[in-house]
Amino acid sequence: MEGHDFALWEKRVDALMVLCGSKGFFTVDGLRRALEDMGEDAFEKHSYYERWIAAVNQNLIEAGVYNLEELGARMEEIAARGPTYGEAQDG
Amino acid sequence: MPHDHPDHTHDHDHGLSPSGHPYRADNDEPLTYWQRMEIAVRELLIEKAKISPAEIAAQIEAMDARSPANGAAVVARAWSDPAFKARLLADAGAASREMGFDIGPLNLIAVENTETVHNLIVCTLCSCYPRNLLGLPPDWYKTREYRSRAVREPRAVLREFGVDLPDSTRIRVHDSTADMRYIVLPARPEGTEQMTEVELANLVTRDAMIGTGLARTP
Numbered sequence: 001m002e003g004h005d006f007a008l009w010e011k012r013v014d015a016l017m018v019l020c021g022s023k024g025f026f027t028v029d030g031l032r033r034a035l036e037d038m039g040e041d042a043f044e045k046h047s048y049y050e051r052w053i054a055a056v057n058q059n060l061i062e063a064g065v066y067n068l069e070e071l072g073a074r075m076e077e078i079a080a081r082g083p084t085y086g087e088a089q090d091g
Numbered sequence: 092m093p094h095d096h097p098d099h100t101h102d103h104d105h106g107l108s109p110s111g112h113p114y115r116a117d118n119d120e121p122l123t124y125w126q127r128m129e130i131a132v133r134e135l136l137i138e139k140a141k142i143s144p145a146e147i148a149a150q151i152e153a154m155d156a157r158s159p160a161n162g163a164a165v166v167a168r169a170w171s172d173p174a175f176k177a178r179l180l181a182d183a184g185a186a187s188r189e190m191g192f193d194i195g196p197l198n199l200i201a202v203e204n205t206e207t208v209h210n211l212i213v214c215t216l217c218s219c220y221p222r223n224l225l226g227l228p229p230d231w232y233k234t235r236e237y238r239s240r241a242v243r244e245p246r247a248v249l250r251e252f253g254v255d256l257p258d259s260t261r262i263r264v265h266d267s268t269a270d271m272r273y274i275v276l277p278a279r280p281e282g283t284e285q286m287t288e289v290e291l292a293n294l295v296t297r298d299a300m301i302g303t304g305l306a307r308t309p
Contacts, residue, residue: 006227009126012133014227015150019142022195028269035217048218048233050125057132066135074131084119085126090134 009085010049017056026059034058153193154227161192162224162274163295166306167288169201170279183274187224194223202265203276204302209256211249211302212265212273213241219267221274225297232301242266252303275299277306 006014020026034055035042042051061068081088107113136142165187169176179186183201184194199221202210214220215238220228231237240248245262249255256262265273277299283291286309298304 009129011151011154012147013129014154015147016129016133016136016142018154018195019146019150020136023141025141028197032269046125050123053125053129053132057128060132060136065139065141070135071128071131074135075127078127078130079122083122085122085130086119088122088127088130090130 007085013049013053013056017052020056020060025063025065026056030059030062031055154222157223157226159225159295159297159300160292161226162221162297162300163292164288165190165192165224165274166276166295166300167292169276170283170291171288176276179276192224197223197270197272199224200265200271200273201276202263202273204278204305206278207259208261208263209249209254209302210263210265210273210275211241211245212267212275213238214267215239215242216268219269219272221267221272221300224274225300229297249303252298254303254305275302277304280306280308283309 017031021028021031031052035051037058038046038051038054042054046054057071060066061071078088078090081090133142133147137144165179165183168190169179169186175186175189178189179201180203183199184197186201187194187199202212204210212221214232218228218233220232222228237248242264245264246256249262267273277295279291280294283294286294290309294307294309296304296307299306
């Protein structure tokens, strides 16, 4: 049986998707719509969890949990913290 | 390969260490745009008190703990207990919850293999899978090749998995969606009449519950 050693960031995307869904921030239909709106291109260029984090983010912005400016500012701040995923964590 | 991860396009081939061990992929590779987005989304949710770090950790732990053993226990119960089997085929989510498995809000449908019908599950759009009972899907389940060929030429796909069915067997392919998942209830192998539920569960493979395999024979 082949294993699949998911990276921590991928497991976190999965957890965020499930938790946000169970808290009612979006529905599976909302995620599906966001995935389908990405166009065929996204399915060629991006990996599974890359598409999922994009769909989760899209739905959270639409739900008003945070806005695009907050997201953009935070992503810039994160880039400045360090060059790797581990170093870019806050704390 | 030290890290079999076809979704990633970046280079994982780091060769071997001086002591002959493959270098293990770690989270010290260049930060990607999508990783930054994950960190940002998570931090914003935590700051706004929508989600706690402990909830995220607990969810990951729960997901990691799920394995085909959960589904195998459900199948073995259905083989052993006709009343449970009837409940499973009527509402697989409710029957699984009876056994203590968290199925979440989605619909779960169990499809039974018989002498005349073989069921195969796929998600043609992406990767929907009965993960609450089987854990995360294997890589091949998510490939474009499996997703398209499972519906176009299921018999050929099954042969590749070592399942050669007579032409008289009807093959039903079930296309899963985000909120409608399927699990195959494999046929109980012959010669297992005296086996306990625990022994039976050992015969139930992941692939048997996807439909790309059959239950093991003792």
